[in-house]
Amino acid sequence: MSFCVLKNITKTFKIADQIINVLNGINLTFEKNEFISIMGTSGSGKSTLMNIIGCLDVPTSGEYYLDGKLVSKLNDNELSSIRGDYIGFVFQSFYLLSYSNVIDNILLPTIYSHKQKTMGNIEKAREILNLVGLSERENFKPAQLSGGQQQRVAIARALINDPEIILADEPTGQLDSNTTKDIMNLFSKMHSLGKTVIIVTHDQNIANHANKVIRIEDGRIAG
Ligand SMILES: Nc1ncnc2c1ncn2[C@@H]1O[C@H](COP(=O)(O)OP(=O)(O)OP(=O)(O)O)[C@@H](O)[C@H]1O
Ligand SMILES: [Mg+2]
Known part of the structure:
Protein backbone atom coordinates (compact mmCIF):
# COMPACT_ATOMS: atom_id res chain seq x y z
CA MET A 1 0.00 0.00 0.00
CA SER A 2 1.17 3.57 -0.73
CA PHE A 3 2.31 5.79 2.13
CA CYS A 4 -0.85 7.96 2.00
CA VAL A 5 -4.05 6.65 0.47
CA LEU A 6 -7.23 8.74 0.30
CA LYS A 7 -10.25 6.83 -0.96
CA ASN A 8 -13.40 8.63 -1.97
CA ILE A 9 -13.01 11.30 0.71
CA THR A 10 -15.93 13.66 1.26
CA LYS A 11 -16.27 16.52 3.70
CA THR A 12 -19.54 18.23 4.46
CA PHE A 13 -20.10 21.08 6.88
CA LYS A 14 -23.46 21.92 8.35
CA ILE A 15 -23.91 25.51 9.48
CA ALA A 16 -27.41 26.19 10.81
CA ASP A 17 -29.66 24.74 8.07
CA GLN A 18 -27.07 25.04 5.39
CA ILE A 19 -25.15 22.00 4.18
CA ILE A 20 -21.89 22.71 2.39
CA ASN A 21 -20.29 19.90 0.41
CA VAL A 22 -16.65 20.90 0.33
CA LEU A 23 -14.90 17.69 -0.74
CA ASN A 24 -16.83 15.52 -3.15
CA GLY A 25 -14.95 12.24 -3.54
CA ILE A 26 -11.21 12.76 -3.47
CA ASN A 27 -9.00 9.85 -4.50
CA LEU A 28 -5.29 10.39 -4.04
CA THR A 29 -2.16 8.44 -3.22
CA PHE A 30 1.24 9.74 -2.15
CA GLU A 31 4.49 7.92 -1.72
CA LYS A 32 7.20 8.75 0.80
CA ASN A 33 9.50 11.56 -0.26
CA GLU A 34 7.17 12.98 -2.91
CA PHE A 35 7.05 16.76 -3.36
CA ILE A 36 3.50 17.72 -4.21
CA SER A 37 1.75 21.00 -4.75
CA ILE A 38 -1.98 21.47 -4.49
CA MET A 39 -3.55 24.25 -6.55
CA GLY A 40 -7.10 25.47 -7.02
CA THR A 41 -9.23 28.57 -6.75
CA SER A 42 -10.17 30.10 -3.42
CA GLY A 43 -12.85 28.04 -1.75
CA SER A 44 -12.16 24.91 -3.80
CA GLY A 45 -11.34 22.87 -0.68
CA LYS A 46 -7.53 22.90 -0.50
CA SER A 47 -7.22 23.76 3.19
CA THR A 48 -10.02 21.36 4.06
CA LEU A 49 -8.11 18.60 2.27
CA MET A 50 -4.84 19.58 3.96
CA ASN A 51 -6.54 19.42 7.35
CA ILE A 52 -7.64 15.87 6.61
CA ILE A 53 -4.23 14.81 5.26
CA GLY A 54 -2.65 16.36 8.36
CA CYS A 55 -5.06 14.61 10.73
CA LEU A 56 -6.39 17.91 12.06
CA ASP A 57 -9.83 16.83 10.92
CA VAL A 58 -11.58 13.67 9.73
CA PRO A 59 -13.59 13.20 6.54
CA THR A 60 -17.37 12.89 6.53
CA SER A 61 -17.02 9.69 4.52
CA GLY A 62 -14.30 7.77 2.74
CA GLU A 63 -11.10 6.23 4.02
CA TYR A 64 -7.69 7.68 4.68
CA TYR A 65 -4.74 5.37 5.32
CA LEU A 66 -1.51 6.89 6.57
CA ASP A 67 1.45 4.54 6.60
CA GLY A 68 -0.95 1.61 6.51
CA LYS A 69 -3.10 2.85 9.42
CA LEU A 70 -6.73 3.74 8.90
CA VAL A 71 -6.75 7.24 10.40
CA SER A 72 -10.05 8.56 9.06
CA LYS A 73 -12.05 7.26 11.98
CA LEU A 74 -9.73 8.05 14.87
CA ASN A 75 -10.82 10.20 17.81
CA ASP A 76 -9.14 13.50 18.75
CA ASN A 77 -6.56 11.96 21.06
CA GLU A 78 -5.55 9.33 18.56
CA LEU A 79 -5.34 11.95 15.81
CA SER A 80 -3.10 14.20 17.85
CA SER A 81 -0.80 11.30 18.57
CA ILE A 82 -0.56 10.51 14.83
CA ARG A 83 0.09 14.20 14.12
CA GLY A 84 2.89 14.28 16.66
CA ASP A 85 4.52 11.27 15.03
CA TYR A 86 4.06 12.05 11.35
CA ILE A 87 3.15 15.64 10.56
CA GLY A 88 4.77 19.06 10.61
CA PHE A 89 2.60 22.07 9.68
CA VAL A 90 3.51 25.41 8.17
CA PHE A 91 0.81 28.06 7.69
CA GLN A 92 0.50 31.30 5.75
CA SER A 93 0.35 33.37 8.93
CA PHE A 94 3.18 31.62 10.81
CA TYR A 95 1.23 31.30 14.10
CA LEU A 96 4.25 31.82 16.32
CA LEU A 97 3.78 32.52 20.02
CA SER A 98 4.53 36.23 20.33
CA TYR A 99 5.77 36.13 23.95
CA SER A 100 8.10 33.19 23.36
CA ASN A 105 8.63 28.45 19.57
CA ILE A 106 10.58 25.70 17.85
CA LEU A 107 10.29 23.47 20.93
CA LEU A 108 6.51 23.91 21.20
CA PRO A 109 5.49 20.66 19.42
CA THR A 110 7.71 18.63 21.73
CA ILE A 111 5.38 19.54 24.62
CA TYR A 112 2.59 17.59 22.95
CA SER A 113 4.73 14.67 21.95
CA HIS A 114 6.19 11.91 24.08
CA LYS A 115 9.44 13.80 23.96
CA GLN A 116 9.81 16.82 26.24
CA LYS A 117 11.92 19.94 26.55
CA THR A 118 15.06 18.00 27.29
CA MET A 119 18.62 19.09 26.67
CA GLY A 120 18.58 16.76 23.68
CA ASN A 121 15.64 18.64 22.24
CA ILE A 122 17.25 22.01 22.81
CA GLU A 123 20.36 20.80 21.00
CA LYS A 124 18.18 19.53 18.19
CA ALA A 125 16.28 22.84 18.00
CA ARG A 126 19.64 24.60 17.64
CA GLU A 127 20.69 22.25 14.86
CA ILE A 128 17.46 22.90 12.98
CA LEU A 129 17.78 26.62 13.58
CA ASN A 130 21.17 26.39 11.94
CA LEU A 131 19.64 24.44 9.05
CA VAL A 132 17.14 27.25 8.42
CA GLY A 133 19.90 29.84 8.75
CA LEU A 134 18.76 31.58 11.93
CA SER A 135 21.33 30.62 14.56
CA GLU A 136 21.94 34.27 15.36
CA ARG A 137 18.28 34.82 16.30
CA GLU A 138 17.75 32.19 18.98
CA ASN A 139 16.62 34.63 21.68
CA PHE A 140 14.59 36.97 19.48
CA LYS A 141 10.82 37.28 19.77
CA PRO A 142 8.72 36.89 16.60
CA ALA A 143 8.03 40.65 16.37
CA GLN A 144 11.79 41.23 16.21
CA LEU A 145 12.06 39.10 13.05
CA SER A 146 11.18 39.74 9.41
CA GLY A 147 8.30 37.81 7.82
CA GLY A 148 10.67 35.45 6.05
CA GLN A 149 12.59 34.83 9.28
CA GLN A 150 9.32 34.14 11.11
CA GLN A 151 8.37 31.61 8.47
CA ARG A 152 11.77 29.96 8.83
CA VAL A 153 11.11 29.63 12.57
CA ASP A 169 -0.74 25.82 3.39
CA GLU A 170 0.25 28.85 1.28
CA PRO A 171 3.51 29.23 3.20
CA THR A 172 4.73 32.13 1.07
CA GLY A 173 1.41 33.96 0.81
CA HIS A 209 9.24 23.24 -7.38
CA ALA A 210 7.08 20.17 -6.85
CA ASN A 211 7.34 16.87 -8.71
CA LYS A 212 3.59 16.58 -8.97
CA VAL A 213 0.83 19.19 -9.17
CA ILE A 214 -2.68 18.32 -8.04
CA ARG A 215 -5.53 20.61 -9.01
CA ILE A 216 -8.76 20.83 -7.07
CA GLU A 217 -11.99 22.20 -8.49
CA ASP A 218 -15.19 22.24 -6.46
CA GLY A 219 -13.88 19.61 -4.08
CA ARG A 220 -12.77 17.20 -6.80
CA ILE A 221 -9.44 16.42 -8.36
CA ALA A 222 -9.48 18.12 -11.75
CA GLY A 223 -8.36 16.45 -14.93
N1 LIG B 1 -15.14 24.65 9.45
C1 LIG B 1 -15.90 24.98 8.41
N2 LIG B 1 -17.23 25.14 8.54
C2 LIG B 1 -18.01 25.46 7.50
N3 LIG B 1 -17.57 25.63 6.24
C3 LIG B 1 -16.27 25.49 6.03
C4 LIG B 1 -15.35 25.17 7.10
N4 LIG B 1 -14.11 25.08 6.58
C5 LIG B 1 -14.24 25.36 5.28
N5 LIG B 1 -15.53 25.60 4.94
C6 LIG B 1 -16.04 25.91 3.61
O1 LIG B 1 -15.40 25.05 2.70
C7 LIG B 1 -15.11 25.70 1.49
C8 LIG B 1 -13.65 25.45 1.15
O2 LIG B 1 -12.82 26.04 2.13
P1 LIG B 1 -11.23 25.85 2.11
O3 LIG B 1 -10.71 26.65 3.24
O4 LIG B 1 -10.92 24.41 2.09
O5 LIG B 1 -10.86 26.51 0.71
P2 LIG B 1 -9.43 26.80 0.09
O6 LIG B 1 -9.37 26.08 -1.21
O7 LIG B 1 -8.37 26.52 1.06
O8 LIG B 1 -9.52 28.37 -0.21
P3 LIG B 1 -8.38 29.51 -0.09
O9 LIG B 1 -7.56 29.41 -1.34
O10 LIG B 1 -9.20 30.78 -0.07
O11 LIG B 1 -7.62 29.29 1.17
C9 LIG B 1 -15.47 27.17 1.69
O12 LIG B 1 -16.65 27.43 1.01
C10 LIG B 1 -15.66 27.31 3.18
O13 LIG B 1 -16.70 28.20 3.50
MG1 LIG C 1 -7.03 27.70 2.13
Missing part, protein backbone atom coordinates in the same frame (compact mmCIF):
# COMPACT_ATOMS: atom_id res chain seq x y z
CA ASN A 101 11.52 33.46 21.80
CA VAL A 102 12.64 31.59 18.70
CA ILE A 103 13.98 28.53 20.49
CA ASP A 104 10.85 28.09 22.63
CA ALA A 154 7.73 28.08 11.75
CA ILE A 155 9.45 25.62 9.41
CA ALA A 156 11.97 24.79 12.12
CA ARG A 157 9.06 24.19 14.50
CA ALA A 158 7.49 21.88 11.91
CA LEU A 159 10.72 19.86 11.83
CA ILE A 160 11.42 19.46 15.55
CA ASN A 161 9.57 16.15 15.94
CA ASP A 162 11.22 14.83 12.78
CA PRO A 163 7.95 14.31 10.88
CA GLU A 164 7.74 12.23 7.70
CA ILE A 165 5.34 14.73 6.15
CA ILE A 166 5.56 18.51 5.97
CA LEU A 167 2.27 20.19 5.11
CA ALA A 168 2.42 23.83 4.12
CA GLN A 174 2.70 36.82 2.98
CA LEU A 175 6.23 36.99 1.63
CA ASP A 176 7.92 38.98 -1.13
CA SER A 177 9.37 37.20 -4.14
CA ASN A 178 12.98 37.02 -2.90
CA THR A 179 11.95 35.68 0.48
CA THR A 180 9.63 33.26 -1.28
CA LYS A 181 12.63 31.86 -3.15
CA ASP A 182 14.55 31.34 0.10
CA ILE A 183 11.61 29.58 1.71
CA MET A 184 11.01 27.39 -1.34
CA ASN A 185 14.69 26.43 -1.37
CA LEU A 186 14.24 25.38 2.23
CA PHE A 187 11.30 23.14 1.32
CA SER A 188 13.36 21.66 -1.52
CA LYS A 189 16.12 20.99 0.99
CA MET A 190 13.64 19.19 3.27
CA HIS A 191 12.54 17.15 0.30
CA SER A 192 16.13 16.23 -0.53
CA LEU A 193 16.58 15.16 3.09
CA GLY A 194 13.82 12.60 2.57
CA LYS A 195 10.69 14.40 3.72
CA THR A 196 7.35 14.15 2.00
CA VAL A 197 6.42 17.77 1.25
CA ILE A 198 2.90 18.93 0.35
CA ILE A 199 2.38 22.61 -0.40
CA VAL A 200 -0.83 24.49 -1.17
CA THR A 201 -0.17 27.46 -3.40
CA HIS A 202 -1.81 29.88 -5.83
CA ASP A 203 1.52 30.55 -7.49
CA GLN A 204 2.54 28.48 -10.51
CA ASN A 205 6.23 29.28 -9.92
CA ILE A 206 5.98 27.70 -6.49
CA ALA A 207 4.07 24.74 -7.83
CA ASN A 208 6.95 24.20 -10.27
Whole structure:
Protein backbone atom coordinates (compact mmCIF):
# COMPACT_ATOMS: atom_id res chain seq x y z
CA MET A 1 0.00 0.00 0.00
CA SER A 2 1.17 3.57 -0.73
CA PHE A 3 2.31 5.79 2.13
CA CYS A 4 -0.85 7.96 2.00
CA VAL A 5 -4.05 6.65 0.47
CA LEU A 6 -7.23 8.74 0.30
CA LYS A 7 -10.25 6.83 -0.96
CA ASN A 8 -13.40 8.63 -1.97
CA ILE A 9 -13.01 11.30 0.71
CA THR A 10 -15.93 13.66 1.26
CA LYS A 11 -16.27 16.52 3.70
CA THR A 12 -19.54 18.23 4.46
CA PHE A 13 -20.10 21.08 6.88
CA LYS A 14 -23.46 21.92 8.35
CA ILE A 15 -23.91 25.51 9.48
CA ALA A 16 -27.41 26.19 10.81
CA ASP A 17 -29.66 24.74 8.07
CA GLN A 18 -27.07 25.04 5.39
CA ILE A 19 -25.15 22.00 4.18
CA ILE A 20 -21.89 22.71 2.39
CA ASN A 21 -20.29 19.90 0.41
CA VAL A 22 -16.65 20.90 0.33
CA LEU A 23 -14.90 17.69 -0.74
CA ASN A 24 -16.83 15.52 -3.15
CA GLY A 25 -14.95 12.24 -3.54
CA ILE A 26 -11.21 12.76 -3.47
CA ASN A 27 -9.00 9.85 -4.50
CA LEU A 28 -5.29 10.39 -4.04
CA THR A 29 -2.16 8.44 -3.22
CA PHE A 30 1.24 9.74 -2.15
CA GLU A 31 4.49 7.92 -1.72
CA LYS A 32 7.20 8.75 0.80
CA ASN A 33 9.50 11.56 -0.26
CA GLU A 34 7.17 12.98 -2.91
CA PHE A 35 7.05 16.76 -3.36
CA ILE A 36 3.50 17.72 -4.21
CA SER A 37 1.75 21.00 -4.75
CA ILE A 38 -1.98 21.47 -4.49
CA MET A 39 -3.55 24.25 -6.55
CA GLY A 40 -7.10 25.47 -7.02
CA THR A 41 -9.23 28.57 -6.75
CA SER A 42 -10.17 30.10 -3.42
CA GLY A 43 -12.85 28.04 -1.75
CA SER A 44 -12.16 24.91 -3.80
CA GLY A 45 -11.34 22.87 -0.68
CA LYS A 46 -7.53 22.90 -0.50
CA SER A 47 -7.22 23.76 3.19
CA THR A 48 -10.02 21.36 4.06
CA LEU A 49 -8.11 18.60 2.27
CA MET A 50 -4.84 19.58 3.96
CA ASN A 51 -6.54 19.42 7.35
CA ILE A 52 -7.64 15.87 6.61
CA ILE A 53 -4.23 14.81 5.26
CA GLY A 54 -2.65 16.36 8.36
CA CYS A 55 -5.06 14.61 10.73
CA LEU A 56 -6.39 17.91 12.06
CA ASP A 57 -9.83 16.83 10.92
CA VAL A 58 -11.58 13.67 9.73
CA PRO A 59 -13.59 13.20 6.54
CA THR A 60 -17.37 12.89 6.53
CA SER A 61 -17.02 9.69 4.52
CA GLY A 62 -14.30 7.77 2.74
CA GLU A 63 -11.10 6.23 4.02
CA TYR A 64 -7.69 7.68 4.68
CA TYR A 65 -4.74 5.37 5.32
CA LEU A 66 -1.51 6.89 6.57
CA ASP A 67 1.45 4.54 6.60
CA GLY A 68 -0.95 1.61 6.51
CA LYS A 69 -3.10 2.85 9.42
CA LEU A 70 -6.73 3.74 8.90
CA VAL A 71 -6.75 7.24 10.40
CA SER A 72 -10.05 8.56 9.06
CA LYS A 73 -12.05 7.26 11.98
CA LEU A 74 -9.73 8.05 14.87
CA ASN A 75 -10.82 10.20 17.81
CA ASP A 76 -9.14 13.50 18.75
CA ASN A 77 -6.56 11.96 21.06
CA GLU A 78 -5.55 9.33 18.56
CA LEU A 79 -5.34 11.95 15.81
CA SER A 80 -3.10 14.20 17.85
CA SER A 81 -0.80 11.30 18.57
CA ILE A 82 -0.56 10.51 14.83
CA ARG A 83 0.09 14.20 14.12
CA GLY A 84 2.89 14.28 16.66
CA ASP A 85 4.52 11.27 15.03
CA TYR A 86 4.06 12.05 11.35
CA ILE A 87 3.15 15.64 10.56
CA GLY A 88 4.77 19.06 10.61
CA PHE A 89 2.60 22.07 9.68
CA VAL A 90 3.51 25.41 8.17
CA PHE A 91 0.81 28.06 7.69
CA GLN A 92 0.50 31.30 5.75
CA SER A 93 0.35 33.37 8.93
CA PHE A 94 3.18 31.62 10.81
CA TYR A 95 1.23 31.30 14.10
CA LEU A 96 4.25 31.82 16.32
CA LEU A 97 3.78 32.52 20.02
CA SER A 98 4.53 36.23 20.33
CA TYR A 99 5.77 36.13 23.95
CA SER A 100 8.10 33.19 23.36
CA ASN A 101 11.52 33.46 21.80
CA VAL A 102 12.64 31.59 18.70
CA ILE A 103 13.98 28.53 20.49
CA ASP A 104 10.85 28.09 22.63
CA ASN A 105 8.63 28.45 19.57
CA ILE A 106 10.58 25.70 17.85
CA LEU A 107 10.29 23.47 20.93
CA LEU A 108 6.51 23.91 21.20
CA PRO A 109 5.49 20.66 19.42
CA THR A 110 7.71 18.63 21.73
CA ILE A 111 5.38 19.54 24.62
CA TYR A 112 2.59 17.59 22.95
CA SER A 113 4.73 14.67 21.95
CA HIS A 114 6.19 11.91 24.08
CA LYS A 115 9.44 13.80 23.96
CA GLN A 116 9.81 16.82 26.24
CA LYS A 117 11.92 19.94 26.55
CA THR A 118 15.06 18.00 27.29
CA MET A 119 18.62 19.09 26.67
CA GLY A 120 18.58 16.76 23.68
CA ASN A 121 15.64 18.64 22.24
CA ILE A 122 17.25 22.01 22.81
CA GLU A 123 20.36 20.80 21.00
CA LYS A 124 18.18 19.53 18.19
CA ALA A 125 16.28 22.84 18.00
CA ARG A 126 19.64 24.60 17.64
CA GLU A 127 20.69 22.25 14.86
CA ILE A 128 17.46 22.90 12.98
CA LEU A 129 17.78 26.62 13.58
CA ASN A 130 21.17 26.39 11.94
CA LEU A 131 19.64 24.44 9.05
CA VAL A 132 17.14 27.25 8.42
CA GLY A 133 19.90 29.84 8.75
CA LEU A 134 18.76 31.58 11.93
CA SER A 135 21.33 30.62 14.56
CA GLU A 136 21.94 34.27 15.36
CA ARG A 137 18.28 34.82 16.30
CA GLU A 138 17.75 32.19 18.98
CA ASN A 139 16.62 34.63 21.68
CA PHE A 140 14.59 36.97 19.48
CA LYS A 141 10.82 37.28 19.77
CA PRO A 142 8.72 36.89 16.60
CA ALA A 143 8.03 40.65 16.37
CA GLN A 144 11.79 41.23 16.21
CA LEU A 145 12.06 39.10 13.05
CA SER A 146 11.18 39.74 9.41
CA GLY A 147 8.30 37.81 7.82
CA GLY A 148 10.67 35.45 6.05
CA GLN A 149 12.59 34.83 9.28
CA GLN A 150 9.32 34.14 11.11
CA GLN A 151 8.37 31.61 8.47
CA ARG A 152 11.77 29.96 8.83
CA VAL A 153 11.11 29.63 12.57
CA ALA A 154 7.73 28.08 11.75
CA ILE A 155 9.45 25.62 9.41
CA ALA A 156 11.97 24.79 12.12
CA ARG A 157 9.06 24.19 14.50
CA ALA A 158 7.49 21.88 11.91
CA LEU A 159 10.72 19.86 11.83
CA ILE A 160 11.42 19.46 15.55
CA ASN A 161 9.57 16.15 15.94
CA ASP A 162 11.22 14.83 12.78
CA PRO A 163 7.95 14.31 10.88
CA GLU A 164 7.74 12.23 7.70
CA ILE A 165 5.34 14.73 6.15
CA ILE A 166 5.56 18.51 5.97
CA LEU A 167 2.27 20.19 5.11
CA ALA A 168 2.42 23.83 4.12
CA ASP A 169 -0.74 25.82 3.39
CA GLU A 170 0.25 28.85 1.28
CA PRO A 171 3.51 29.23 3.20
CA THR A 172 4.73 32.13 1.07
CA GLY A 173 1.41 33.96 0.81
CA GLN A 174 2.70 36.82 2.98
CA LEU A 175 6.23 36.99 1.63
CA ASP A 176 7.92 38.98 -1.13
CA SER A 177 9.37 37.20 -4.14
CA ASN A 178 12.98 37.02 -2.90
CA THR A 179 11.95 35.68 0.48
CA THR A 180 9.63 33.26 -1.28
CA LYS A 181 12.63 31.86 -3.15
CA ASP A 182 14.55 31.34 0.10
CA ILE A 183 11.61 29.58 1.71
CA MET A 184 11.01 27.39 -1.34
CA ASN A 185 14.69 26.43 -1.37
CA LEU A 186 14.24 25.38 2.23
CA PHE A 187 11.30 23.14 1.32
CA SER A 188 13.36 21.66 -1.52
CA LYS A 189 16.12 20.99 0.99
CA MET A 190 13.64 19.19 3.27
CA HIS A 191 12.54 17.15 0.30
CA SER A 192 16.13 16.23 -0.53
CA LEU A 193 16.58 15.16 3.09
CA GLY A 194 13.82 12.60 2.57
CA LYS A 195 10.69 14.40 3.72
CA THR A 196 7.35 14.15 2.00
CA VAL A 197 6.42 17.77 1.25
CA ILE A 198 2.90 18.93 0.35
CA ILE A 199 2.38 22.61 -0.40
CA VAL A 200 -0.83 24.49 -1.17
CA THR A 201 -0.17 27.46 -3.40
CA HIS A 202 -1.81 29.88 -5.83
CA ASP A 203 1.52 30.55 -7.49
CA GLN A 204 2.54 28.48 -10.51
CA ASN A 205 6.23 29.28 -9.92
CA ILE A 206 5.98 27.70 -6.49
CA ALA A 207 4.07 24.74 -7.83
CA ASN A 208 6.95 24.20 -10.27
CA HIS A 209 9.24 23.24 -7.38
CA ALA A 210 7.08 20.17 -6.85
CA ASN A 211 7.34 16.87 -8.71
CA LYS A 212 3.59 16.58 -8.97
CA VAL A 213 0.83 19.19 -9.17
CA ILE A 214 -2.68 18.32 -8.04
CA ARG A 215 -5.53 20.61 -9.01
CA ILE A 216 -8.76 20.83 -7.07
CA GLU A 217 -11.99 22.20 -8.49
CA ASP A 218 -15.19 22.24 -6.46
CA GLY A 219 -13.88 19.61 -4.08
CA ARG A 220 -12.77 17.20 -6.80
CA ILE A 221 -9.44 16.42 -8.36
CA ALA A 222 -9.48 18.12 -11.75
CA GLY A 223 -8.36 16.45 -14.93
N1 LIG B 1 -15.14 24.65 9.45
C1 LIG B 1 -15.90 24.98 8.41
N2 LIG B 1 -17.23 25.14 8.54
C2 LIG B 1 -18.01 25.46 7.50
N3 LIG B 1 -17.57 25.63 6.24
C3 LIG B 1 -16.27 25.49 6.03
C4 LIG B 1 -15.35 25.17 7.10
N4 LIG B 1 -14.11 25.08 6.58
C5 LIG B 1 -14.24 25.36 5.28
N5 LIG B 1 -15.53 25.60 4.94
C6 LIG B 1 -16.04 25.91 3.61
O1 LIG B 1 -15.40 25.05 2.70
C7 LIG B 1 -15.11 25.70 1.49
C8 LIG B 1 -13.65 25.45 1.15
O2 LIG B 1 -12.82 26.04 2.13
P1 LIG B 1 -11.23 25.85 2.11
O3 LIG B 1 -10.71 26.65 3.24
O4 LIG B 1 -10.92 24.41 2.09
O5 LIG B 1 -10.86 26.51 0.71
P2 LIG B 1 -9.43 26.80 0.09
O6 LIG B 1 -9.37 26.08 -1.21
O7 LIG B 1 -8.37 26.52 1.06
O8 LIG B 1 -9.52 28.37 -0.21
P3 LIG B 1 -8.38 29.51 -0.09
O9 LIG B 1 -7.56 29.41 -1.34
O10 LIG B 1 -9.20 30.78 -0.07
O11 LIG B 1 -7.62 29.29 1.17
C9 LIG B 1 -15.47 27.17 1.69
O12 LIG B 1 -16.65 27.43 1.01
C10 LIG B 1 -15.66 27.31 3.18
O13 LIG B 1 -16.70 28.20 3.50
MG1 LIG C 1 -7.03 27.70 2.13
